[in-house]
Amino acid sequence: xxxxxxxxxxxxxxxxxxxxxxVALASVAAPSVAHAFHNGAVFDRPPGAGGxxxxxxxxxxxxxxxxxxxxxxxxxxxxxxxxxxxPPELITSGRFxxxxxxxxxxxxxxxxxxxxxxSTRSNYNGVGVSVLDAQGVPxxxxxxxxxxxxxxxxxSILASDSTxxxxxxxxxxxxxxxAAAGPLTINLGVVDGNGAGVAGASTLTDPLGDDVxxxxxxxxxxxxxxxxxxxxxxxxxxxxxxxxxxxxLIVALVVVVVVRPRRRPALPAAA
Amino acid sequence: MRRAALLGLGLAVAPAAAVAPAAxxxxxxxxxxxxxxxxxxxxxxxxxxxxxxxxxxACHGDPGRxxxxxxxxxxxxxxxxxxxNVFMRPEERAHxxxxxxxxxxxxxxxxxxxxxxxxxxxxxGSFHVGATLYRAGNVFAGTDDPDYQVxxxxxxxxTEAPTCQEPGSTL
Numbered sequence: 001x002x003x004x005x006x007x008x009x010x011x012x013x014x015x016x017x018x019x020x021x022x023v024a025l026a027s028v029a030a031p032s033v034a035h036a037f038h039n040g041a042v043f044d045r046p047p048g049a050g051g052x053x054x055x056x057x058x059x060x061x062x063x064x065x066x067x068x069x070x071x072x073x074x075x076x077x078x079x080x081x082x083x084x085x086x087p088p089e090l091i092t093s094g095r096f097x098x099x100x101x102x103x104x105x106x107x108x109x110x111x112x113x114x115x116x117x118x119s120t121r122s123n124y125n126g127v128g129v130s131v132l133d134a135q136g137v138p139x140x141x142x143x144x145x146x147x148x149x150x151x152x153x154x155x156s157i158l159a160s161d162s163t164x165x166x167x168x169x170x171x172x173x174x175x176x177x178x179a180a181a182g183p184l185t186i187n188l189g190v191v192d193g194n195g196a197g198v199a200g201a202s203t204l205t206d207p208l209g210d211d212v213x214x215x216x217x218x219x220x221x222x223x224x225x226x227x228x229x230x231x232x233x234x235x236x237x238x239x240x241x242x243x244x245x246x247x248x249l250i251v252a253l254v255v256v257v258v259v260r261p262r263r264r265p266a267l268p269a270a271a
Numbered sequence: 272m273r274r275a276a277l278l279g280l281g282l283a284v285a286p287a288a289a290v291a292p293a294a295x296x297x298x299x300x301x302x303x304x305x306x307x308x309x310x311x312x313x314x315x316x317x318x319x320x321x322x323x324x325x326x327x328x329a330c331h332g333d334p335g336r337x338x339x340x341x342x343x344x345x346x347x348x349x350x351x352x353x354x355x356n357v358f359m360r361p362e363e364r365a366h367x368x369x370x371x372x373x374x375x376x377x378x379x380x381x382x383x384x385x386x387x388x389x390x391x392x393x394x395x396g397s398f399h400v401g402a403t404l405y406r407a408g409n410v411f412a413g414t415d416d417p418d419y420q421v422x423x424x425x426x427x428x429x430t431e432a433p434t435c436q437e438p439g440s441t442l
Binding site for chain 2: 042045046047048049050051052053055059061063064065066067069070071073196206207
């Protein structure tokens, strides 16, 4: 798909084990009492009410990098999402033109293999997005979303309301700042809820057993090839969490290469 | 002869000297003597800070953590999933109060781990694993953070009216 960047989950193994905040973009409409982070508005509720106190856990600098895994502690790290923009330059090149509106779509890959499909009443997935500058200040304007499916905080933070079962795609429009700016970061977190309502479960949602994907795109106002290259480099740095999962493998390979000759002396050439 | 006597004395003294430091240790079974800090201020002002910035399930809402915190929609002391967001229970509030006090340095409150662990090292904080998990720094970038100020005020002896209620706690 044009303008699509395919991403693997950006969570190092140790992180995936250790992480998570109640943040469940995943889910629901609890009948009477709000039991968990069922919808976007809960992130804005006071901590004393069980809310996020204004933290949406998108992984932004404003939130000290905290993301969905702060509460979704059992993420398997298998969720993959595709992010696309139209015009595509925003996602494919990390570049935007001042004042331009970009239609952004976030889609869970392989929806047929998502968690919670066995749930007949609450397979709630969710997404949280923020677009901020390096100081955590809102940048540009998010619009073009269905207000019945999203909760917006200000102009550049959005969290899905997660009231529709089996939801696997979310769309909205981001309009770049009128003046060239950058770098800006689009932080997003997607939760693949495991359908807490399955087989006799006592609640429609919970923060456990879900999967999470976290991504960050650093984008800059188009001011020439140099700015774009810088944005890409920055994007790479931010997405280092994804690549960091390879680090242990590389280390292990090096160890094997170095240690192996000593443990297994070279054999004579096979006959 | 004299040498033998000295050696004998040395042998006799050595075990005692070795034991002496141990004898200076406090009785590990003795009850703790935590600093007395204002409970209403904690419940009303400090608890929201801990809930928002410390009590995530991956952090101090992990039941395996030494500094463990209970909070609504996070770790609860009892109950099933349907009770994760019920009002804070008295025993949960008492636990949090005592857990926080255990990280207060009586002699130098400003150096308490409750303040230095969540503070960026460049701003005078201590090493904090939590600052490395999400790669975007520690909880408080500087001592001017309003939430840091709340903790500092509590340690400095700030008080609240007993009627003060944690915002949102009745919702």
